[in-house]
Amino acid sequence: DTVYINYGVDVESIEFADVPILLLFQMLLMQTGIEGEYTDVELDQQIGIHTGGIRVSLLIESVHQESSPDGLIVAEGDYFTTRLFLRGKSFTRDVDDLTSLMHKILTKANLDSQSKALEILKKKISDMSQDITQSGHRYANSRLKARYSVWQYVNEHVGGITGYQELKKLLALVENDWGSVQQRLLDLRTKILEHRDGTILDVTGDTQVLQTVQSSINKFITTLHGDRKLEPYRRHLDGERPHLWATAARERMEQNTPILNECFVVQTQVQYVGKGGKLYDSKESYSGAVDVIAHFLQTGYYWETIRVLNNAYGAFMVYMPSDGLLNSLSYRDPNLLKTLDAYNNVPEELSRAVQNISSGNKQYVQTLTNAIIGTIGDIDGPGRTPEEKGWIALLRWMKGSTEERRQRYRDDILKTNIQDFLDLASRLANRSNSSDFSVAVVGSNDKCQEAIDAGMDLKLVPVE
Structure with a gap:
């Protein structure tokens, strides 16, 4: 009687220049507690008591264009989707707690700790530095892909050698101008929460589980969107036009990964x-x-x-x-x-x-x-x-x-x-x-x- 929930918000409305800030935001969500309610330790305890785990990940994936047939056709690199996903699981009896925690993590995570931001960034940079030395084939592969495809460059900008260099720049900014970084984090969250088009809620379980959690899922949707009329998400929107980051990403790609x-x-x-x-x-x-x-x-x-x-x-x-x-x-x-x-x-x-x-x-x-x-x-x-x-x-x-x-x-x-x-x-x-x-x-x-x-x-x- 376990239910699995994937809640994804579209982050395309964010400027490409703010992708490093988005990565810091992603890392902070699970490690800073909830404003006025839980410390980081207490949040971990709540997740451990009521769920089988919650994690946050940034998904960047190419999409097939709507105009392409079902044949095997190489996609254009300008067409991709970007979602920030909260992924969690729980027993059906705890699904209300799971969805409540996921909502609080996204909307009320504490973003005011410079020390925590520094700690997270230093550890991430240290881990990547070690990883480049010990698993260099993955970074070589990422770099090769980034030279020939815009969406693959975005991935390299996030998790490759370019991403490593961007995080080091961000660390210096957090050390020297935390006020501006914090404001950008808050502005980024506001933009994500205001931009609800393209939100995805995916629920997995057997028939009985899905029937049992239906009312809780409906309540979660109401919490997320209020009385706003919801339209079915048209997946093909991602394949109808280039991603909004594509132009800026291509310019950076030509500059950084010739x-x-x-x-x-x-x-x-x-x-x-x-x-x-x-x-x-x-x-x-x-x-x-x-x-x-x-x-x-x-x-x-x-x-x-x-x-x-x-x-x-x-x-x-x-x-x-x-x-x-x-x-x-x-x-x-x-x-x-x-x-x-x-x-x-x-x-x-x-x-x-x-x-x-x-x-x-x-x-x-x-x-x-x-x-x-x-x-x-x-x-x-x-x-x-x-x-x-x-x-x-x-x-x-x-x-x-x-x-x-x-x-x-x-x-x-x-x-x-x-x-x-x-x-x-x-x-x-x-x-x-x-x-x-x-x-x-x-x-x-x-x-x-x-x-x-x-x-x-x-x-x-x-x-x-």
């Missing part, structure tokens, strides 16, 4: 080597078969070359079909140029794979079969909890991901053949050495300087 090869220098003895970019252009049809071939290369060629022979701890090929992007990444890698050579040799390896599969080579045929099975497994996933099922269904609805589109993608996967290998080899041969692809490395100064000395065009960017 298409060039970068090495983000940190204190480390290993590298995280990324290369990738636009495999398909906007509005071009993409193929699910590429997902299979990425699995095939990752578990075969990359494993043998980058991991076994060249001693990296990991190597990945990441396909983002709706963005048209394909990135290769290494993890805790002693090399840089050797790894880039391995990436650059993928077209030749695909041609070799075609010859071996065509001739019935058992190892290659089995690797392809395993790749197909693994790709389908990744898409459909293992058994999921009710909470996960509800959240995934909500995301699919928000993105406009139809069952027809997903089935076409599965069909592509199951029908993968050697022609798909040849098509990908040709596409990579034409694009991987053009401005459609670029390099992002998180690594040591010595290794990156070694690559520059060898003739590579690589910009050194210290990360402090």
Whole structure:
């Protein structure tokens, strides 16, 4: 008898320049208590007593345009949705307490503590600094994506190296001009609460649970919106026009993440080597078969070359079909140029794979079969909890991901053949050495300087 509630408010009305303030607001909501009612400790106690947990997250997701068919078409990066979600769960008997706490957290969180803001920001910056050094492949991947897609730049602006740099600027502002930051936090909350169009309330549970909580949900809606007449939310509004942040984000994207090869220098003895970019252009049809071939290369060629022979701890090929992007990444890698050579040799390896599969080579045929099975497994996933099922269904609805589109993608996967290998080899041969692809490395100064000395065009960017 557990109910899961996702309450999302649209934050598109906020200026893009205030995104760092939005992140601070998000982090403060759960850690500062409720004005005139609970301290931060007391709020934690109330959540623990009455709920199975409440968390706050910022969702940034691309959406399919309404004008696009159900086919597999690369989305335009200017079309995306931004929601601040409060997500919680409780037993049905406690649903009134759950919704009351969620409402208070959003509307009455204490935003007057400079010391708490400093504490939160310092910890976040410290955690990100450590994460960049220990999981640099994720930041290299984020940087690659940010060069080719506006919505992916927004994500990098929030959680990538650009986001890290923005938080350090914000920390200095909180230290030196807390009054203006606090006022911006208060203004931001007012704007969110006044801008109720696009609010989403998603409830998950079995039939009996939903019937039991219906009156409580109705009361929650009244609390949120009063007597205002509510219109059904039209998801497709997100796909009818570019996001309001798109223009400003594109300007910052061109300034902060130009298409060039970068090495983000940190204190480390290993590298995280990324290369990738636009495999398909906007509005071009993409193929699910590429997902299979990425699995095939990752578990075969990359494993043998980058991991076994060249001693990296990991190597990945990441396909983002709706963005048209394909990135290769290494993890805790002693090399840089050797790894880039391995990436650059993928077209030749695909041609070799075609010859071996065509001739019935058992190892290659089995690797392809395993790749197909693994790709389908990744898409459909293992058994999921009710909470996960509800959240995934909500995301699919928000993105406009139809069952027809997903089935076409599965069909592509199951029908993968050697022609798909040849098509990908040709596409990579034409694009991987053009401005459609670029390099992002998180690594040591010595290794990156070694690559520059060898003739590579690589910009050194210290990360402090």
